[in-house]
Amino acid sequence: MADTLLEARGLTRRFGAALALDALDLAIRPGEFFALLGGSGSGKSTLLRLIAGLDAPDGGALFLDGRDITADPPWARPVHMMFQSYALFPHMSVAENVGYGLRRVGVARGEQARRIAEALALVKLDGLGARRPHHLSGGQRQRVALARSLVMRPRLLLLDEPLAALDAGLREQTGFELRALQRQTGAAFVMVTHDQEEALALADRIAVLEGGRLVQVGTPEEVYWRPATAFVARFLGAANIVEPATLPLKPQVAGAAAYALRPEYIRLTRIGGASDSDLRAIRPSDHRTLGHEETGPNRVMGVVREAAFRGDSTLFVVALEAGGALRVTVHADDPMPEMGERVALAWDPDDLAPLAA
Numbered sequence: 529m530a531d532t533l534l535e536a537r538g539l540t541r542r543f544g545a546a547l548a549l550d551a552l553d554l555a556i557r558p559g560e561f562f563a564l565l566g567g568s569g570s571g572k573s574t575l576l577r578l579i580a581g582l583d584a585p586d587g588g589a590l591f592l593d594g595r596d597i598t599a600d601p602p603w604a605r606p607v608h609m610m611f612q613s614y615a616l617f618p619h620m621s622v623a624e625n626v627g628y629g630l631r632r633v634g635v636a637r638g639e640q641a642r643r644i645a646e647a648l649a650l651v652k653l654d655g656l657g658a659r660r661p662h663h664l665s666g667g668q669r670q671r672v673a674l675a676r677s678l679v680m681r682p683r684l685l686l687l688d689e690p691l692a693a694l695d696a697g698l699r700e701q702t703g704f705e706l707r708a709l710q711r712q713t714g715a716a717f718v719m720v721t722h723d724q725e726e727a728l729a730l731a732d733r734i735a736v737l738e739g740g741r742l743v744q745v746g747t748p749e750e751v752y753w754r755p756a757t758a759f760v761a762r763f764l765g766a767a768n769i770v771e772p773a774t775l776p777l778k779p780q781v782a783g784a785a786a787y788a789l790r791p792e793y794i795r796l797t798r799i800g801g802a803s804d805s806d807l808r809a810i811r812p813s814d815h816r817t818l819g820h821e822e823t824g825p826n827r828v829m830g831v832v833r834e835a836a837f838r839g840d841s842t843l844f845v846v847a848l849e850a851g852g853a854l855r856v857t858v859h860a861d862d863p864m865p866e867m868g869e870r871v872a873l874a875w876d877p878d879d880l881a882p883l884a885a
């Protein structure tokens with residue numbers, strides 16, 4: 529396929545009895561920012577190492593531009609990996625570190641100097657070429673590691689938890705810089721992360737891994753709003769998992785055993801002492817149930833049990849009269865219920881995302 533840069537077919541890797549990758553299929557497009565998201569032990573690092581050629585699969589194959597590269601050594605692949613530890617050589621200067629790969633493949637000296645300067649400028653480290661890595665901050669060391677990868681002009685750059693070692697302030701800025709670098713260089717970036725917010729913020733597409741299998745691949749919007757399984761729904765921001773047996777649901781797509789319902793999708797209506805201003809904020813469709821206690825499909829009654837302030841919104845846990853609880857977010861501009869207040873919860877049928885078992 530023309531729009532596929534790297535393809536994995538049936539990729540399998542066993543460690544003794546443990547199946548780290550279970551016949552995994554995956555296609556990465558040229559120039560995309562792709563996130564591999566999964567919990568500890570889901571197979572993320574194993575997949576990255578196989579793509580880089582640092583490890584060999586027990587089954588399946590890898591194709592780059594349609595060519596089988598499964599048996600190619602790492603240096604023969606237009607793929608570069610940036611390790612979480614950065615793996616810089618402490619006895620070499622920044623410029624020597626960045627130029628290491630160029631020297632190994634025998635690029636002429638003048639050309640080396642030009643490309644090292646270009647790579648250092650790309651990561652905004654101009655002028656620091658003579659320094660040793662231990663005279664740099666953690667963020668700067670990461671830039672050296674990035675420059676060392678980018679100087680090789682890879683088609684595909686693999687990044688193992690690139691932001692994990694940075695403090696919170698630097699993480700967001702570095703994330704945006706990674707995106708900018710990816711656009712500037714045109715290389716495809718594959719980033720391993722266990723942080724769903726990072727994946728949602730940066731990636732063009734996200735692959736969610738569970739137990740060595742891909743459970744869903746899609747845009748951040750697709751995996752967030754339309755999770756394929758309960759695992760994905762929970763992993764990406766704690767959606768409510770609701771079942772027709774326990775709640776009066778009338779979903780757009782019938783027949784699923786369970787549905788994901790985002791806390792942001794639920795409308796909360798104050799029933800008890802709703803003030804006039806509260807009433808004006810309530811949608812017309814909610815008026816008929818105000819003061820009444822009727823329920824119906826996609827509408828339930830409950831009592832507010834917990835509240836967590838989140839700045840632009842507050843998350844409420846509402847214990848349902850029919851049993852169970854739902855998590856509901858109320859935007860800061862909307863009327864807030866009190867703790868212990870009775871409320872009505874409602875949602876649109878097409879906001880129920882059907883889940884595979």
Ligand SMILES: Nc1ncnc2c1ncn2[C@@H]1O[C@H](COP(=O)(O)OP(=O)(O)OP(=O)(O)O)[C@@H](O)[C@H]1O
Pocket residue numbers: 543546547548566567568569570571572573574575722
């Ligand atoms: N060299 C190895 N020897 C034995 N088992 C291994 C080896 N490497 C990985 N595994 C096993 O394979 C599975 C997948 O591991 P992997 O490191 O790929 O997961 P991960 O998603 O990267 O996890 P983490 O986020 O914790 O790094 C785990 O069960 C792990 O214990």
